[in-house]
Amino acid sequence: MKDFAASEDPAVQAQLDRLAQLSLPQGRIGLEVVHELLRLLGDPQNRLPPVFHVAGTNGKGSTCAYLRAILEADGKVVHTATKPHLVRYNERIRLAGELVSDAELASLLKEVLDIGESLGPSFFEVTTAATFLAFSRHPADACVIEVGLGGRLDATNVMERPAACGIATLGIDHEAFLLVPEPGAPEEPMVRIAFEKAGIARPGSPLITQSYREDMALEIERIAGLAGAPLHMRGRDWWAEVGQGKNGTIEYRDRFGELTLPLPALPGRHQGDNAALAVALLRHQDEVNVSPASMAEGIRTARWPARMQLLGQGPLSALVPGREVWLDGGHNVDAGLALGRHFAETDGLHLIIGMLSNRYPDAILDPLKGKLKTITAVPIDGSDAHGAESYADKAVWAPDIMTALKNIPDDGLPVLIAGSLYLAGKVLQKNEEVPD
The missing domain is CATH 3.90.190.20 (Mur ligase, C-terminal domain)
Structure with a gap:
């Protein structure tokens, strides 16, 4: 299944038509092509503002929405990359809070498609390269980037040292890609999922996660240790009680102290968990400062379409x-x-x-x-x-x-x-x- 898209702008549509011809070449999934494509573009992924990189089966998009809302409530300029788009391809690239314009989108896609034509890149590799190129050309205080498929071999997993990496709730999904037998990979399905998602860990970049069953947690701990990523797991290094108190709150605590935060406007108890992960991501990194008041305001105002x-x-x-x-x-x-x-x-x-x-x-x-x-x-x-x-x-x-x-x-x-x-x-x- 490819994320086909349509646009009323002829210049954008011309590039979307080219994108629609791309697919994942049979038998190939990896980072070699996207690395080469980015090299030809001047490695824009190495010229980004501080990046928050978020993986997970469920909740990663909502966590990104809370990160963006909190950072913007604090007066920060934020670029965001989320997927899939719901109506317009432009939704995948948000520059300083605004969807990328049709004119810039058409130019970005053409540049990436032209320079990478001999590489045979996939839809997702082109999209990722265009996103990094756009982010590198516009000043901002932070970038929030959602992983697309898995983590270890996702096209976004090319950054050397994000400000922080996060892993949301884990479950079975995309089995045809993520559960393919591979030497050295865990055989138990949920542990394999943990292995794939934890692949976003980077040396020196804090890895902040939800809590998981013991075998999954141990796998994430193993991968983080091999990568040299400081691990901060819910229930071990940070805690959040959702729906507590007279009016319903998030009671959050970590080694830095305690916070009483509002429940999100987005419905569902799980949204409190996603908001808490966003808070933990911000509190366990030191590249972007955010006030507790902004955390509360962002949790109240975050929006995430088509999720309840x-x-x-x-x-x-x-x-x-x-x-x-x-x-x-x-x-x-x-x-x-x-x-x-x-x-x-x-x-x-x-x-x-x-x-x-x-x-x-x-x-x-x-x-x-x-x-x-x-x-x-x-x-x-x-x-x-x-x-x-x-x-x-x-x-x-x-x-x-x-x-x-x-x-x-x-x-x-x-x-x-x-x-x-x-x-x-x-x-x-x-x-x-x-x-x-």
Whole structure:
């Protein structure tokens, strides 16, 4: 699956068409090509402001959102690189808080594609090189960079000494890439995931993580030790109690002291955990100073589209007036568990779901058992997706989101649209809530 994109700007579209022709060459995954591509571009990854590099299976994007919001609340100028895009490719490159312009995006992509033509780079290698090139050309106080796939062999994993590296929640995902047998790699699946994610560790760069089961924690500790990265793990070096206190707070502490922080506006207990990781990342590095007040303000104001997002007024939500319409792009077990927790007190729920054919529907359905009044399956434009028969005997098919919403029973119960970030992007576009 490639992250195809479209643009109304002809110059951008011309380069996106070139990008769409790229794929991951069969049998190749590694950092050799991206290193050579960056060398031809003058190694822009070595000329960046202090970098926060974040990996994980779930929560890495939200952690990046909190980092950006906290840094900006402190008056810092921040570049961010997140993925995938939801509606516009421009979302992947944010310069000083603003999406990269069409004109600069077209120029960046052309420059990278032209200079790397003989290397046969992948979509992700070109995207990463263009991002680093953009970041190196605009002054900023910090960069926040989200890992794409895994960590050890992800195209972003070329920086020599980030200010800090972080690892969010871990789970099984992208098995076709991350669980391929390899000499020297752990065989147990979750330990292998820990091995891959911990591969972002760098000499002298603090590595800050959530807590994990013992065998996974030991693997991360081993990799950090081999890399010479100071390790700061939740439950060992820092602690956070989420949802404590009269009004609900994050009670955070580490060797530097204690903080009482607000719960995020983003829904879900897991968002408190993600916010706490962002705070731990900032407190265990010494290249960018941030005040506790800015940490609290950033946690309150952070936004992260398509992750348990309550849709606003728009053409889609208007089709089911008077009820909540939630959107979530999660597609794995941890994402399903978060949905289950969020809707635990709900009397009933209508699910509209679209999942890529290489995903597992039970990851979303099982945590919502007993809550689902209807299940409507929808296609994902341009992708192979599961049919209604993959979800449940009572699931029905609709040709598109609008038809699915129109057919929801008029009972006032909330609606959840879930299963894929690709689908989520289409929903945001149709509801006129394009990320900016």
